Amino acid sequence: MDQIQLTIDGVPVKGRKGQTILEIARDNKVDIPTLCYHPRISKTGACRLCLVRVNDAALKTSCTEPATEGMKVVTDDEEITNLRRGLLEMLLAEGCHNCLYCEANGDCKLQKLCHRYNVPEPSGEFPRHERVVDTVSSKGLRRNENRCILCGRCVKACSEIQMLGVWNFTGRGSNANLTSDMYDRIGDSSCVMCGTCVQLCPTGALSFQTVLGRGQAWELKKESSICIYCGVGCKIDFYTNKEGLLVKALGNEDGPNEGHLCVKGRFGFDFVQSDKRLTKPLVKKNGKFEETSWDEALDLVSSRFSDIRKKSGPDSIMAFSSAKCTNEENYLMQKFMRAVIGTNNVDHCARL
Amino acid sequence: MNIETIRKTIEKHGNGREHLMLILRDLETRSGKNLLDVKTLKTVAEEMNLPESFIAGFVGFYTMFKTKPRAKFVIRVCKSGPCHVMGSTTVFDAIQKQLGIGIGEGTKDGMFFLEKCECLGVCSVAPAMMVNYDLHGNLTPKKIAAILNSYKKKKPSLSEDCGKEVEGRACVVEGTKQVKRLLENVGVVDPLKVDSYIGKGGYEALKKTLSMGPGEIIEIVKDSGLRGRGGAGFPAGMKWSFVGKGPMQKYVICNADEGEPGTFKDRILMEENPHLLIEGMAICGYAIDASLGYIYIRGEYRRSIERLQAAINQARKKGILGQNIFGSKFNFDILIKEGGGAYVCGEETSLINSMEGKRGYPRFKPPFPGGAGFNMLPSNVNNVETLMSVPMIIEKGADWYKSVGPSNCSGTKLYCLSGKLNRTGLVELPMGATLKEIINVHGKGIPRGKKFKFAQVGGSAGGILGKDLLNLPLDIDQPIKQGVTLGSGVVLVCDEDTCAVDFLLQILSFFEHESCGQCVPCRVGTSHLHALARKFAERRASESDIDAMVEKAALMKKASLCALGQSPIMPITTMLKYFRKEFAEHCNPKHKCPQCDRSLLRYYTGMTH
Numbered sequence: 001m002d003q004i005q006l007t008i009d010g011v012p013v014k015g016r017k018g019q020t021i022l023e024i025a026r027d028n029k030v031d032i033p034t035l036c037y038h039p040r041i042s043k044t045g046a047c048r049l050c051l052v053r054v055n056d057a058a059l060k061t062s063c064t065e066p067a068t069e070g071m072k073v074v075t076d077d078e079e080i081t082n083l084r085r086g087l088l089e090m091l092l093a094e095g096c097h098n099c100l101y102c103e104a105n106g107d108c109k110l111q112k113l114c115h116r117y118n119v120p121e122p123s124g125e126f127p128r129h130e131r132v133v134d135t136v137s138s139k140g141l142r143r144n145e146n147r148c149i150l151c152g153r154c155v156k157a158c159s160e161i162q163m164l165g166v167w168n169f170t171g172r173g174s175n176a177n178l179t180s181d182m183y184d185r186i187g188d189s190s191c192v193m194c195g196t197c198v199q200l201c202p203t204g205a206l207s208f209q210t211v212l213g214r215g216q217a218w219e220l221k222k223e224s225s226i227c228i229y230c231g232v233g234c235k236i237d238f239y240t241n242k243e244g245l246l247v248k249a250l251g252n253e254d255g256p257n258e259g260h261l262c263v264k265g266r267f268g269f270d271f272v273q274s275d276k277r278l279t280k281p282l283v284k285k286n287g288k289f290e291e292t293s294w295d296e297a298l299d300l301v302s303s304r305f306s307d308i309r310k311k312s313g314p315d316s317i318m319a320f321s322s323a324k325c326t327n328e329e330n331y332l333m334q335k336f337m338r339a340v341i342g343t344n345n346v347d348h349c350a351r352l
Numbered sequence: 353m354n355i356e357t358i359r360k361t362i363e364k365h366g367n368g369r370e371h372l373m374l375i376l377r378d379l380e381t382r383s384g385k386n387l388l389d390v391k392t393l394k395t396v397a398e399e400m401n402l403p404e405s406f407i408a409g410f411v412g413f414y415t416m417f418k419t420k421p422r423a424k425f426v427i428r429v430c431k432s433g434p435c436h437v438m439g440s441t442t443v444f445d446a447i448q449k450q451l452g453i454g455i456g457e458g459t460k461d462g463m464f465f466l467e468k469c470e471c472l473g474v475c476s477v478a479p480a481m482m483v484n485y486d487l488h489g490n491l492t493p494k495k496i497a498a499i500l501n502s503y504k505k506k507k508p509s510l511s512e513d514c515g516k517e518v519e520g521r522a523c524v525v526e527g528t529k530q531v532k533r534l535l536e537n538v539g540v541v542d543p544l545k546v547d548s549y550i551g552k553g554g555y556e557a558l559k560k561t562l563s564m565g566p567g568e569i570i571e572i573v574k575d576s577g578l579r580g581r582g583g584a585g586f587p588a589g590m591k592w593s594f595v596g597k598g599p600m601q602k603y604v605i606c607n608a609d610e611g612e613p614g615t616f617k618d619r620i621l622m623e624e625n626p627h628l629l630i631e632g633m634a635i636c637g638y639a640i641d642a643s644l645g646y647i648y649i650r651g652e653y654r655r656s657i658e659r660l661q662a663a664i665n666q667a668r669k670k671g672i673l674g675q676n677i678f679g680s681k682f683n684f685d686i687l688i689k690e691g692g693g694a695y696v697c698g699e700e701t702s703l704i705n706s707m708e709g710k711r712g713y714p715r716f717k718p719p720f721p722g723g724a725g726f727n728m729l730p731s732n733v734n735n736v737e738t739l740m741s742v743p744m745i746i747e748k749g750a751d752w753y754k755s756v757g758p759s760n761c762s763g764t765k766l767y768c769l770s771g772k773l774n775r776t777g778l779v780e781l782p783m784g785a786t787l788k789e790i791i792n793v794h795g796k797g798i799p800r801g802k803k804f805k806f807a808q809v810g811g812s813a814g815g816i817l818g819k820d821l822l823n824l825p826l827d828i829d830q831p832i833k834q835g836v837t838l839g840s841g842v843v844l845v846c847d848e849d850t851c852a853v854d855f856l857l858q859i860l861s862f863f864e865h866e867s868c869g870q871c872v873p874c875r876v877g878t879s880h881l882h883a884l885a886r887k888f889a890e891r892r893a894s895e896s897d898i899d900a901m902v903e904k905a906a907l908m909k910k911a912s913l914c915a916l917g918q919s920p921i922m923p924i925t926t927m928l929k930y931f932r933k934e935f936a937e938h939c940n941p942k943h944k945c946p947q948c949d950r951s952l953l954r955y956y957t958g959m960t961h
Contacts, residue, residue, distance in 0.1 A: 045716035047869045048871055048912070059910055062717040083907060086903075087872050087911060152870075155880070165403030172867070172869050173867035173868065174875055174876070175869070179409065179412070180405065182397070270916055321751065
């Protein structure tokens with residue numbers, strides 16, 4: 001690997017040839033503001049916030065500019081700050097951003113940057129295009145495009161990560177806006193509700209139905225876990241609100257899923273806090289299920305298996321295993337059937 | 353539309369995303385009412401196995417397509433600089449009077465639908481309009497009536513039926529002292545006959561090329577000092593030498609998306625001498641080791657498309673295009689790609705995205721097209737005029753080419769004359785002609801004894817030149833020192849009657865309309881600049897809005913992704929340099945300005961474009 005050396009804000013840093021300035025900066029814990037950049041999608045270079053000064057001269061977008069040997073990068077000076085503030089001001093004026101009503105409040109990249117750069121409130125003198133608000137058509141996603149900054153992360157999330165291409169831009173210039181499929185509502189489109197677009201949305205333009213009215217981003221507490229739906233073992237960050245209710249699941253970028261989730265992992269967590277959930281083993285006595293201890297339950301299963309095996313032979317028993325189990329658990333199951341019960345009758349729900 | 357028609361159309365053009373423009377254009381024409389309805393588009397997506405959103409995004413980007421019902425004939429009236437100065441509002445007035453429709457409206461019988469559009473490339477015969485694909489210029493109310501009447505019995509088709517006045521050779525200024533190199537054979541060769549071109553020494557340069565090495569050709573072009581004629585003026589030979597080397601496919605791409613308001617040179621060249629372009633592209637192909645060339649022509653130029661296609665077919669028959677050209681080992685072919693009404697696609701990376709069947713968003717650079725262009729393969733993009741200059745350089749040598757024009761930007765330049773002149777049209781002069789010469793000698797002065805107010809040089813992205821710059825040599829480098837640019841060679845002359853505010857409003861509305869919307873400064877900035885200019889035209893601005901305009905444009909200049917967003921600063925600052933007083937006057941609500949009133953009434957009712 002070709003190593004290169006450059007300076008960022010006067011500090012010598014090392015990077016690899018082919019890396020962009022931004023990548024090297026992030027590796028070295030140098031903060032450059034971005035909105036359209038996300039490591040999991042291709043580069044866009046559209047928000048222009050990551051402009052840096054290269055070799056005391058030209059301004060370049062650090063997310064797209066390849067770093068070269070001996071490069072001198074300045075990530076902030078008066079002119080750059082003014083440009084960033086001007087750009088953020090433009091974004092605020094273009095949309096309708098009211099944190100009071102926004103689910104992303106507290107986790108909004110635009111909000112953070114506007115605060116950091118002390119951006120004044122928009123004057124309201126410029127005309128603004130009213131865009132689509134669709135909060136009802138989909139069971140999973142809410143869309144309020146007036147909070148959209150057209151960074152294109154959702155478009156790329158759908159076409160590059162989920163490989164579906166539900167989102168795209170249509171229109172042009174100040175009339176540009178999002179479309180799902182052919183100008184359909186998101187709920188009527190081919191969306192599979194993986195929620196990746198929402199996860200990558202830097203503002204509250206796209207949000208989850210589940211969080212509606214249950215807490216803004218700043219109020220939520222995060223806990224990492226592993227998805228129980230299949231053997232992939234996606235790492236999930238579950239968010240609970242102040243009442244302790246699970247309201248949101250985001251893919252954790254450090255897991256094997258690199259932040260991606262499917263519709264089950266994303267939305268299928270309501271059973272966790274359901275009062276219908278089984279928490280203790282039940283045994284049917286006199287036609288009714290009654291709570292019992294694990295010992296009693298397991299003894300019953302063991303004795304019944306032995307009886308059946310004795311009476312009708314091992315092939316009268318089969319095991320059906322679940323994708324919710326890990327590979328190791330599934331292995332144990334078939335081992336148990338073959339070695340203990342003595343049958344090859346094993347199957348798995350993933351075959352269905 | 354029935355599924356069989358859709359399937360056949362896709363089959364005809366090829367089932368691939370890069371053929372989307374032609375497929376949709378064909379389907380739109382077949383609909384007989386300029387309509388691409390959502391159901392048809394969904395079928396196209398399904399048949400082409402593309403996500404529906406790709407098609408929706410594509411159709412939404414190119415202004416020539418609409419998913420809402422229009423009419424059998426769409427009348428597009430140009431409102432860009434030259435037409436605006438020459439009275440495009442009167443064209444709208446006349447159409448309103450005759451058909452009773454305003455912009456965005458259709459006649460009840462479903463015959464006509466009226467739209468405003470940006471430059472149609474027939475600026476010497478402004479004001480102009482396009483009815484479906486037929487261009488008409490020199491419009492007067494009487495002429496409009498006759499034109500509209502002639503459509504009563506016509507059927508919509510893709511083949512053009514333009515007025516005589518827009519014929520290429522009719523748009524060339526004759527009878528003045530020029531140095532005709534590119535225009536030498538315009539009106540002399542028959543554009544529809546390859547033998548006529550060969551009879552005038554055509555394809556000799558290609559033969560000569562094939563006897564030399566690719567490196568030699570690049571050296572000659574470098575030595576000639578030929579610089580890009582599309583507007584940026586980048587040395588052509590150097591660009592060729594940057595094209596990636598190796599065994600991969602490489603492309604020659606001709607940028608014929610002539611969209612800079614006031615520019616019509618490429619149209620004339622392509623219509624009148626298409627084989628010269630083929631020859632230039634083949635030579636470039638040989639030099640950079642490309643076996644395939646694409647010509648990306650704006651969709652409005654039907655005649656250019658038809659003539660070039662005919663010329664390509666003839667050249668293939670003659671063995672000038674194809675395998676083993678002139679008995680050599682060189683293979684080369686040319687295909688045509690069409691645009692769909694997007695100024696930004698003149699930017700080379702937008703053009704490449706558009707060729708690939710995508711929205712015409714510019715790409716960030718690097719990588720440059722020379723390294724990763726069309727289909728991410730090395731591509732060399734040159735303007736029509738640039739490529740057409742190549743054969744003569746090869747044939748007559750670099751020294752001959754350098755014998756005219758200044759040393760740093762040699763050769764001749766095509767200047768596109770439009771606006772308030774007694775004679776408008778195309779002139780070919782040694783690079784560095786002055787406004788004074790162009791106006792007085794070739795343009796024969798300003799009509800009705802009116803006084804010169806300013807000239808817009810370089811199109812909407814160019815600057816405003818006042819009296820003090822009448823003697824400025826209009827080459828590539830000198831204007832830049834004065835804060836202006838030669839650009840594509842537009843010279844739009846405005847007389848004392850032109851309102852500076854109204855003119856700038858027209859430019860800034862153009863930029864808002866043509867911004868692609870990808871990067872923040874341009875998408876929002878162009879919209880804000882338009883709104884600020886509107887304030888002046890509506891006489892509700894304050895003087896601080898002048899500075900606000902400059903500030904916004906300065907931010908756009910520094911932060912925008914492509915040249916479009918970097919451009920508005922030039923017309924704004926150069927206009928303010930001369931006419932700041934006029935802007936200040938427009939801050940007074942009682943100030944009278946009939947021109948602004950007329951424009952506001954015609955174009956700018958409603959919020960923005």
